[in-house]
Every structure is written in structure tokens, then in C-alpha cells.
Amino acid sequence: MSERRVRLGDVLDLAIEKGVYRGLGLARHEGQVVFVPRGLPGDRVRARVEKVGRGFVRAGAEVLLSPAPERRQPPCPLFERCGGCAYQHLGYEAQLRLKEAVLRESLARAGTGWDGPIEVVASPETGWRSRARFHLQPVAGEWRLGLHEEGTHRVVDLDSCLQVTPGLVGAARGLLAALAAQPAWARRVSEIALAESDDGSARVGALAWEGDPADGSRLAAVASSAPRLTGLGLATAEDRRYVGLHGSPYVETAVGDLRYRAHVLSFFQANRHLVGPLVERVREWSGGEGPVLDLFAGVGLFALALADGASGVIAVEQDARSSEDAEWNRERAGLDNVRIVRTEVAAALSALPAGEPERVVLDPPRTGAGPEVVRAIAERHPRLVVYVSCDPPTLGRDLAAFASAGYVPDRVAVFDMFPDTFHLETVVRLVPR
Ligand SMILES: C[S@@+](CC[C@H](N)C(=O)[O-])C[C@H]1O[C@@H](n2cnc3c(N)ncnc32)[C@H](O)[C@@H]1O
Known part of the structure; x- marks a missing residue:
């Protein structure tokens, strides 16, 4: 039928x-x-x-x-329109259970056979975000700064956002007012990246800029009318170069005994409450002696934390700004056993000789590591691999490749780095079968 x-x-x-x-x-x-x-x-x-x-x-x-029993009134009045959150209408405990279930299904689809526990690490639900990207758009003579409406390119003007720290929201609104006063130049700005130090002492903005950066120097005046910013610059659309207009482009975050400097355009974990617990878990699960390979290393977040007790740490990062930050952070911490290698991960894996049994940490972008990188890692025969992922589907694909190469999960955790959104951060430890 x-x-x-x-x-x-x-x-x-x-x-x-x-x-x-x-x-x-x-x-x-x-x-x-x-x-x-x-x-x-x-x-x-x-x-x-x-x-x-x-x-x-x-x-x-x-x-x-x-309604579902755990439905609630969304705490943000903009939730219905704004595409920045997916679960404001679901109680926070239920959000955590849902994310655990999503991950469990990804692991099952990948054929990992994982039926062990999944540790779930919760976050404060508001004010967790110390890095944000907002779109800037003129609509009927008014300027809007915020996120896209669900499924469109219309910007929802966010005069408040529960995800973002209050200091960063204030800085964003100040910047919006300053840009609105110069509409001819503001029209060249499509997006603003913002970052804040963990103690709120520094806040930096980078304006995505169309055209010649020399023209953008006119926007230096914007910085003085946006007093909450300690740094402001242009990020050129053409080659993502940063052209400083005012102050310093860096913010700082302390994690345990270490301090990390990160450029506003470098990658750094956005959840200020969970960055410490995430590093701690990676350190605990990859602990021990011998060498460590930290792939997709950013500004050295894991590499520096893993130096204690390691015979050597090699941190691989391809982005020039992030690897400069990593080198700076390494030097300030006085860690001579850490080496920052600025290159692409696949190239690094084929160039670096494998030594004594090592530990590998990898934290790729959303696209995942890919089967070739997984194969190259497995061919080094590490004694364990800790995979940090922000995307369950690509994690599943890569775990299937690890399984074919003889590595299976033995510990799994979810860090709710992005409350109220559908995003989740997973940490999986893999060991030889
Ligand atoms: C999700 S971030 C993780 C950074 C760091 N582990 C952390 O937690 O702060 C991914 C990083 O990988 C870098 N990256 C992306 N593709 C890469 C590649 N093919 N080779 C080397 N680095 C890459 C990006 O520049 C970014 O810094």
C-alpha cells in the first residue's frame, strides 16, 4: 500500500x-x-x-x-525572533538532558557502541559569553546591532542579550551609538567581533571592514565616543588583517595558574565559566608523562596546561594571530618544554616524527578533523587521544574513523559551553581497542 x-x-x-x-x-x-x-x-x-x-x-x-512538561516562559523577550538561542523555552535541567541525548545518539550513529556514562557539566545560564559576533545593519534610517532572525538575514537589534556579559552588551551598545553617528562609514561595517577579559578590565572590538583600511582611519573617532572599549580596530574583509584604530587588540583570561592573552580575532573559548573546568578535564584525561601533541591549539589553552609533567608539548596551530598569541603565552609562562608550530595539522602530522608513546589532544573547528588526520594520528600509535569537539555530527564521523583505526572511547563528557543554544562541547577520550 x-x-x-x-x-x-x-x-x-x-x-x-x-x-x-x-x-x-x-x-x-x-x-x-x-x-x-x-x-x-x-x-x-x-x-x-x-x-x-x-x-x-x-x-x-x-x-x-x-506543551512539553518542561516548557517554560522564555526569559528573553526577543527569543521568538532571534536566531541566537534555540532552547530558552525549555527548563535548563531539561536542556542538559536533551543535549546528552543528542550526543548519545551521535555516538550510537557513529557505531561507537558507547553505552557508558556521559558526564554533563552545566554552566550558569546567563552572562557566560565573553566573546561575541554581532551583525550591523541599517533599517529604515535606524541602525541595528545583533543576531540574525531565525532563517533570515534580518538583524534583530539586541539592546540586551542574556548570553553576553553585561559589560560586553554595554560596550556593543556604545559602539552602535558611535557608529550610527557616522552613517557613511558605518555602512562599510557588516559585523563586529567583541571580546572581554575575564575580570572585565579590557574590552575590544573589531569591525569587519569593506574596502581600503586607510579610509577606516576616520573611525578612530568612534573609539573615543565608545568609552567602554579599551581597543578597537578594523578586520579587513579581503584578508582578515587587523588594522588598529585605538588601544590594544588583546584580552586576558586566567585559567588556574596560567594567564592567556588572546587577540580579539584569535579563537578563544567563549564561555568564561567553563573554560577552566574544560582545561581541567582535558588535563585529567590526558594526564601522565611523556610527550603531548596538541592539535588545533589556538592560543595554547591546552598545550600550556599540559606542560607540567610532560617531557615535551608540541602545539600545532595554523592561524598566524593565534600562534603568535600561543608563543607569547608560552614565553610569559616560561615553559621551555612547549613548542608552538605554526602550520596546518595534516602537514605537521606528516612532518613530525613519532617518538616515545605520546598523548594527543585535538580540538578542531566545526568541520572536524577529517578521516586523513584521524588516520595520521592513529598511525603514530598514541597511548591515548583526547578529542574536544563542538559539533556532534563531525565528531561522530571522526569517531567512526578512529574506530576503524583501532581507537575506541573510554570516557565521554558534555560541557554546556553554550546554554540556551543548540551547541554543545564534547570531550571524548579514546584508547587503543
Ligand atoms: C576550536 S579552536 C580550538 C583552539 C584551542 N584548542 C582552544 O580550545 O582554545 C580550533 C583552532 O584550530 C585552528 N585550525 C583550524 N584548522 C586548522 C588546521 N587545518 N591546521 C591547524 N590549525 C587549524 C583554528 O585557527 C583554531 O584556532
Whole structure:
């Protein structure tokens, strides 16, 4: 018997069975899977089919027929429109359970067979973000600074944001007012990156700049009318060069006994509350003696913390600014057993000879490490690998490659580095089978 497939515009009554990655609720209509953005496990909704792709049906909820037990009033009034959060309407404890379930499913799909415990590390739910990127957009003579509306390029003006530290929100609004006073120049700015020191003593902005940076020097005046910023510069659209307009481009964060300097355009963990516990877990799970390889090292966050007791640490990072920060941080900490190598990870793995049994830490961007890098790591026969991931699907793909190369998980944790969003940070330790 052939069932009728759903069509665009159909209205369906759906029971959300579970949450899946990217903030989607999964339901079934006559056996066919339908994804409902922001649908929560336990919700019953009336939803209109908005997209029918190959193997993918999406329906937008129009009526909440009965709510999931853990639904709540979103604490942010902008939640309905703003694409920055996915779970403000779900109690925080339930968010953690949902993220654990999402990860468990990714691990199962990857064929890891992991049925052991997953440690879940919670974060304070508000004011955790000390790094942010906001879009700048003129709309009908007014300037907006914030995040895109869900699924569009319209900017939601964020006069407050519960994710971001109050100091950084204040700095962003000051900068918006200063830019709005110079509309001809502000039009060349599409995005603003912001970073804050852990003690709030420094805040830096980088304006994504279209065109000749020499023109942008006119914006130096903006810095004096945005007094909460200790540093301001342009990030050229063409080559992501930083051209300073005022003050220093760096912020600082203390983690344990170490201090890290990070350029506003270098990568640094955005959750100021969980960066310390994350480093501690990586250190604990990769502990011991012998050499360490820290791949995708950023400003040396893990490399420096792993130096104690290691015969040597090699930190591999391809970005010029981040590796400069890493070198600076290494020197300030006086760690002679750490070497920062500025190169691409695959190139480093083929150039570095494998020595005594080593430990490998890797923390790739969302795209993951990829099967070649996984193979190259496994061929060094490390005694353990600690994989830090911000994307469950690419983590799953890479864990499948590790399994084929003989490495299986023996510890798993989720760090809720991004409360109220659908993002999650996973730490997995792998050991030879
Ligand atoms: C998710 S960040 C992790 C940084 C650091 N481990 C931390 O926690 O602060 C990923 C880093 O990998 C770097 N990166 C991305 N692709 C790379 C590659 N193919 N080779 C070397 N570094 C890379 C990026 O510049 C970025 O600093």
C-alpha cells in the first residue's frame, strides 16, 4: 500500500518524540519523519509543512496543542525572533538532558557502541559569553546591532542579550551609538567581533571592514565616543588583517595558574565559566608523562596546561594571530618544554616524527578533523587521544574513523559551553581497542 507523502503547505498534528541537533524536534507523520524547529520532546503541535527535500521534511509549528512538561516562559523577550538561542523555552535541567541525548545518539550513529556514562557539566545560564559576533545593519534610517532572525538575514537589534556579559552588551551598545553617528562609514561595517577579559578590565572590538583600511582611519573617532572599549580596530574583509584604530587588540583570561592573552580575532573559548573546568578535564584525561601533541591549539589553552609533567608539548596551530598569541603565552609562562608550530595539522602530522608513546589532544573547528588526520594520528600509535569537539555530527564521523583505526572511547563528557543554544562541547577520550 503506498502512503501519501506529505506536501508543501499540508497542516499536520504532530507529537514531538525527541530533540535532535540544531534545535529541531523530531516527529512522525504516518511513519514519515518530520522536523519541527524549536519543537520540544513532549510537545503536541499543529504544524504547516514548509519544506520537502530528499529525506527531509520540515514543518513550522503554528499552534501548540499541548506543551512539553518542561516548557517554560522564555526569559528573553526577543527569543521568538532571534536566531541566537534555540532552547530558552525549555527548563535548563531539561536542556542538559536533551543535549546528552543528542550526543548519545551521535555516538550510537557513529557505531561507537558507547553505552557508558556521559558526564554533563552545566554552566550558569546567563552572562557566560565573553566573546561575541554581532551583525550591523541599517533599517529604515535606524541602525541595528545583533543576531540574525531565525532563517533570515534580518538583524534583530539586541539592546540586551542574556548570553553576553553585561559589560560586553554595554560596550556593543556604545559602539552602535558611535557608529550610527557616522552613517557613511558605518555602512562599510557588516559585523563586529567583541571580546572581554575575564575580570572585565579590557574590552575590544573589531569591525569587519569593506574596502581600503586607510579610509577606516576616520573611525578612530568612534573609539573615543565608545568609552567602554579599551581597543578597537578594523578586520579587513579581503584578508582578515587587523588594522588598529585605538588601544590594544588583546584580552586576558586566567585559567588556574596560567594567564592567556588572546587577540580579539584569535579563537578563544567563549564561555568564561567553563573554560577552566574544560582545561581541567582535558588535563585529567590526558594526564601522565611523556610527550603531548596538541592539535588545533589556538592560543595554547591546552598545550600550556599540559606542560607540567610532560617531557615535551608540541602545539600545532595554523592561524598566524593565534600562534603568535600561543608563543607569547608560552614565553610569559616560561615553559621551555612547549613548542608552538605554526602550520596546518595534516602537514605537521606528516612532518613530525613519532617518538616515545605520546598523548594527543585535538580540538578542531566545526568541520572536524577529517578521516586523513584521524588516520595520521592513529598511525603514530598514541597511548591515548583526547578529542574536544563542538559539533556532534563531525565528531561522530571522526569517531567512526578512529574506530576503524583501532581507537575506541573510554570516557565521554558534555560541557554546556553554550546554554540556551543548540551547541554543545564534547570531550571524548579514546584508547587503543
Ligand atoms: C576550536 S579552536 C580550538 C583552539 C584551542 N584548542 C582552544 O580550545 O582554545 C580550533 C583552532 O584550530 C585552528 N585550525 C583550524 N584548522 C586548522 C588546521 N587545518 N591546521 C591547524 N590549525 C587549524 C583554528 O585557527 C583554531 O584556532
